[in-house]
Amino acid sequence: MVFNLNEFLTAISFALDFVEIDILGANTNHGKRTAYMALKIAEELGFSSEELHDIAALAILHDNGVSEKSLFESLNTEGSSKISELELIKEHCTIGEENIKKYPFLTDVRNVIKYHHERYDGSGFFSLNRDEIPVMSQIIEMADVLEMDFDIQNNSLDTQNNIFRFIKEQENRMFSTEIANAFRNAAQNKAFWMDLKNLSIDSAIRKSTPQYVVDLPFEKIQDITQIFSKIIDSKSKYTQRHSRDLSEKVAIMADFYGIKDDERLKLIIAANLHDIGKLAVPNAILDRPNKLTKYEFEVIKEHTYYTRMALQEIKGFEEITEWASNHHEKLNGLGYPYGKNTKDLDFNSRLVACLDIYEALTEERPYRESLKHGEAMNILNGMKYDGLIDSKITDDIGHVFKSI
Ligand SMILES: [Fe+2]
Ligand SMILES: [Fe+2]
Ligand SMILES: [Fe+2]
Ligand SMILES: [Fe+2]
Incomplete structure (x- = not known):
């Protein structure tokens, strides 16, 4: 398939922004603004268009490692007040690096x-200093620090002056003179500051990131989406394998129905990404040990x-979008978020929906143990009789997974 890397990145940045808001207390569009500043600094430094594309991608992905649940646990703190400490844990850098290994970057971006x-x-996590630090890492570090520490989206003249003062203070400490100068040059333009405002950031990033379209087979796209299923799953300890296991079950059922080639791979991709929107749901709600309040359930439904x-x-x-995002719709129109019904839900949407329920029931949740095949099927059969889910698919799932 002709795969537009920029469109894919936009989708990812949308989801990763939520992670930063939830976990790091960052602003909306943090990833995009970090990417925009990184791009402008890199342009000043004469980066090639492939490098510009990659630095935008990396800036958007820079904190993908913070959603890893094990990091929360290592903090040993409760609540959200201390949660921005995650940025102070070195492992989010190594986990983040590892997560994106299979992403189709255009240049060599190892260790960025x-x-x-x-x-x-040399006062960072790994005590690298000066030229030992990849230039792209140095640029992203500057853009990230500025975005977190200053009100970049509003950037009043006072804020702009404070930023210039801060950069001067930190020259040869946090940042090299070369990168500080590149920032100063880029920031001379009025348009630089206008682009960073919430109203313009989307189009600014689209305009500034060189477009790359690659012709990738669905197998390769499947590999890439697996990276994101891992990031999604790692957000909660209760869903550590949810998307991955769902994709495996989707593949088994696709084989059972004789669904082949691209359609089979698209189904697997849909399963990998079906819960990407969960990145927008706070962990405080996802991991809640008791029953959810009505308000919390409304948030989950988003x-x-x-x-x-x-x-x-x-x-x-x-099609992937349909199959992935219809997984909580019900045949009788009582699902969410659109209240679709029988005529709107095609076979593959119904298949992903049934398997998602089966998968969730057979996993442990904060409020209950994992259910055995028979117990899960009792619940699915109840839903089938109530007209919520496809009856033939439910029967087939009961049959196929009986002995697994
Ligand atoms: Fe970070
Ligand atoms: Fe960040
Ligand atoms: Fe879901
Ligand atoms: Fe799910």
């Missing part, structure tokens, strides 16, 4: 994410809406 918290004077928002812009992902 790993070293995105290094400081020029996730499939966000899944659709994230995926629908990717050309060639039309």
Whole structure:
């Protein structure tokens, strides 16, 4: 399929922004603004268009490692007040680097994410200094620090002056003179500051990131989406394998129905990404040990809406978007978020929906143990009789997974 890397990245940045808001307390569009500043600094430094594309991608992905649940646990703190400490844990850099290994970057970007918290004077996590730090890491570090510490989206003249003062203070400490100068040059333009405002950031990033369209087989796209299923799953300890296991079950059922080739791979991709909107749901709600309040349940219900928002812009992902984001719709119209019904839900949407329920029931949840095959099937059969899910698919799942 002709795969537009930029469209895919936009989808990812939409989802990753939510992670940063939830976990790091960052602003909306943090990833995009970090990417925009990184791009402008890199342009000043004479980067090639492939390098510009890659630095935008890396800036958007820079904190993908913070959603890893094990990091929360290592903090040993409760609540959200101390949660921005995650940025202070070195492992989010190594996990983030590892997560994106299979992403189709256009240039050699090894270790850029790993070293995105290094400081020029050697006072970062890995004590690398000066030229030992990849230039892309140095640029992302500057853009990230500025975005987190200053009100970049409003950037009043006072804020702009404070930023210039801060950069002067940190020259040869946090940042090299070369990168500080590149920032100063880029920031001379009025348009630089206007582009960073919330109203313009989307189009600014689209305009500034060189477009790359690669012709990739669905196998390769499947590999890439697996990276993101891992990031999605790692958000909660209760869903550590949810998307991955769902994809495996989807593949088994596709084989059972004789669904082959691209359609089979698209189904697997849909399963990999079906809960991408969960990145927008706070962990405080996802991991809640007791029953959810009505309000919390309403927040959970938003996730499939966000899944659709994230995926629908990717050309060639039309069916994937449907199958991924219809997974909580019900045949009788009582599902969410659109209240679709029998006539709107095609076979593959119904298949993903049934398997998602089966998968969730057979996993442990904060409020219950994992259910055995028979117990899960009792619940699915109840839903089938109530007209919520497809009866033939339910019977087939009961049959296929009986002995597994
Ligand atoms: Fe970070
Ligand atoms: Fe960040
Ligand atoms: Fe879901
Ligand atoms: Fe799910």
